[in-house]
Amino acid sequence: SDSLKIAIIGGDGIGPEVVGAAMNVLEAAAPASGCKYESTEFPFSATHFLETGHVLEDVDIAELRKFDAIFLGAVGGLPNDPRLAGGVIEKGILLKLRFELDQYINLRPVTLYPGIETPLAGKTSKDIDFICVRENTEDLYCGVGGFVRKGTPQEVSNQTMVATRFGAERCIRYAFELAKTRQRKQLTLVHKTNVLTFAGDTWFRTFQDVASDYPEVTTDYHHVDACCMYMVAKPEVYDVIVVPNMFGDIITDLGAAIAGGMGIASSGNLNPDGTAPSMFEPVHGSAPDIAGQNLANPIATIDSLGLLLRETGRIKGDQAAVTCGERVGAAVKAVTPKFAGKSLDRSGYGTDKIGQMVIDSL
Ligand code: NAD
Ligand code: IPM
Ligand code: MN
Numbered sequence: 001s002d003s004l005k006i007a008i009i010g011g012d013g014i015g016p017e018v019v020g021a022a023m024n025v026l027e028a029a030a031p032a033s034g035c036k037y038e039s040t041e042f043p044f045s046a047t048h049f050l051e052t053g054h055v056l057e058d059v060d061i062a063e064l065r066k067f068d069a070i071f072l073g074a075v076g077g078l079p080n081d082p083r084l085a086g087g088v089i090e091k092g093i094l095l096k097l098r099f100e101l102d103q104y105i106n107l108r109p110v111t112l113y114p115g116i117e118t119p120l121a122g123k124t125s126k127d128i129d130f131i132c133v134r135e136n137t138e139d140l141y142c143g144v145g146g147f148v149r150k151g152t153p154q155e156v157s158n159q160t161m162v163a164t165r166f167g168a169e170r171c172i173r174y175a176f177e178l179a180k181t182r183q184r185k186q187l188t189l190v191h192k193t194n195v196l197t198f199a200g201d202t203w204f205r206t207f208q209d210v211a212s213d214y215p216e217v218t219t220d221y222h223h224v225d226a227c228c229m230y231m232v233a234k235p236e237v238y239d240v241i242v243v244p245n246m247f248g249d250i251i252t253d254l255g256a257a258i259a260g261g262m263g264i265a266s267s268g269n270l271n272p273d274g275t276a277p278s279m280f281e282p283v284h285g286s287a288p289d290i291a292g293q294n295l296a297n298p299i300a301t302i303d304s305l306g307l308l309l310r311e312t313g314r315i316k317g318d319q320a321a322v323t324c325g326e327r328v329g330a331a332v333k334a335v336t337p338k339f340a341g342k343s344l345d346r347s348g349y350g351t352d353k354i355g356q357m358v359i360d361s362l
Contacts, residue, residue: 003036004312004321007067007277009093011045013286014296014351015073021298021355022071022305025328028359035309035324040067046077046089046286055092061100069312070097070279071305074286091143098136101276103269104167105174106134106248107307108283110235110255110265115337116344118258120232128258130238133175134248136269138167139199141245163199163244168206174272175242176214186239188220190227190247203244227251231258256283256300261345263297266304274315280308294350302358303332327362334361 008023010016023039030037042064044056064070075093077084097103112118112128120128145159172189179187189207193200204221211219220237222230224247230237231254243251256265265283282300290296309325312318335357339347349357 003038004069004309004316004318005067006037006039006308007064007070008039008041009044009070009072009075010041011073011075011093011286012047012077012089013074013288013291014284015045015075015286017073017291017294017351018282018296018298018301019071019073021351022301024355025302025331025358025362026305026309026324029324029327029331029362032362033324033327034320035318036320039071044093045075046081046084049089049092050077050083055088056096061096064097065101065276067277068316069277069308070101071308072097072279072281073301074282074284076286078288095141095143097279098269099141101269101271101279102137102273103271103276103279104135104137104170105268105270105272106132106136106245107268107270108132108134108248108252108255108265110238110252110259112259113264113333113336115340116260116264117339117341118260120235120258123235123258127236130235130255131178131240132248132252132255133171133178133240133242134252135167135171135242135244136248137245138162138164139245161196161199161246163202165202165206168203168244169210172203172207172210172242175240176210176217179217179240180214182239184239185217186220187217188222188227188238188241190222190224190241190243190251192224192247193221194223199244207242224251228254231255252283260339261297261343262287263300263345264303265300266307268304268307268311270311272315278308278311278315280304280311294352295346296351297345297347297349298351298355299332299336299344299358302328302355306332328358331358331362 142162148156191200262284269279306328313321
């Protein structure tokens with residue numbers, strides 16, 4: 001098959017550092033699996049915006065559509081930078097790509113790898129092993145809302161939660177298909193139907209309707225507040241979670257924390273229909289507090305690269321890419337025992353060193 005075309009967006013802060021470490025892993029891993037790839041770098045980032053005034057234009061999206069996958073580090077500057085107010089970067093790059101490229105699934109595994117320490121007392125790898133299917137193109141992320149009398153004492157703002165039957169159903173169906181392939185075949189819907197009686201109701205009824213097509217999958221429902229409690233107190237209850245966009249954002253940072261830290265959490269923004277490229281990125285952001293110091297843990301990004309190779313390889317029918325992705329995933333798991341007794345995110349190993357440890361264990 002022809003080679004895998006990967007668009008690289010390093011982004012800001014630690015983004016380029018962790019993506020650089022991951023690309024070194026790809027370079028080392030590809031030949032043995034016969035995986036052929038070409039990569040092209042794009043500058044979209046807060047830094048690029050401040051230099052040029054450009055965020056991400058429609059022509060850029062058209063260009064990115066030509067690739068098989070997008071690999072992104074992180075975008076965004078300091079949270080209080082007035083020049084970046086109003087989510088100009090997050091909305092203008094990240095959310096624009098997710099929405100325009102119809103990446104309607106955000107897949108976020110929560111797996112406690114061997115040797116990694118969880119803050120949850122008494123929990124081990126067998127207790128923390130689930131995956132979140134976060135809806136990625138609707139909900140509070142649609143940007144529907146506005147102000148009345150902004151800047152006055154009578155100011156009113158609203159921000160609308162949007163749920164469609166179509167959007168909920170394709171996400172829920174994806175989650176059932178995924179649950180079906182897993183050993184436990186268990187799927188939990190997470191929402192807040194006791195308060196969000198419109199959007200939550202659409203999700204709940206859709207979930208029940210789709211469930212009748214999957215008798216082999218056992219189902220459950222948790223309110224999102226209870227889900228946070230279970231994730232900490234009884235994470236073993238989860239196998240697959242399906243969750244709308246905003247709650248999914250929040251619970252997956254909690255997921256990263258129970259699996260050892262931001263340095264471990266990988267994700268894929270998937271367009272499962274293959275009508276546009278999918279995008280792979282760590283869950284964490286640009287971490288301005290540790291940028292440029294070779295301190296960031298690149299494991300989350302390397303694991304996201306593994307996911308990129310497996311998912312894109314599957315969609316393209318490129319078995320060599322799938323095999324390469326499996327090797328990368330296995331190499332990550334072989335390295336994590338070296339973190340035993342250390343903090344994952346402040347291990348003292350350095351970005352370069354961790355990248356090299358993964359390469360050595362390929
Ligand atoms: P963050 O994830 O960047 O950082 C949170 C904390 O985790 C920081 O203390 C940081 O040092 C630590 N951390 C993150 N990644 C780490 C790693 N790989 N190794 C070790 N420690 C790590 O979140 P934030 O500070 O809320 O956001 C910073 C910027 O990133 C903001 O502009 C935000 O909008 C943006 N952001 C971007 C993305 C993305 O591009 N996908 C995701 C989240 C946040
Ligand atoms: C994430 C991030 C983004 C989100 C932000 C930066 C727009 O937090 O990928 O989890 O909310 O989805
Ligand atoms: Mn987030």
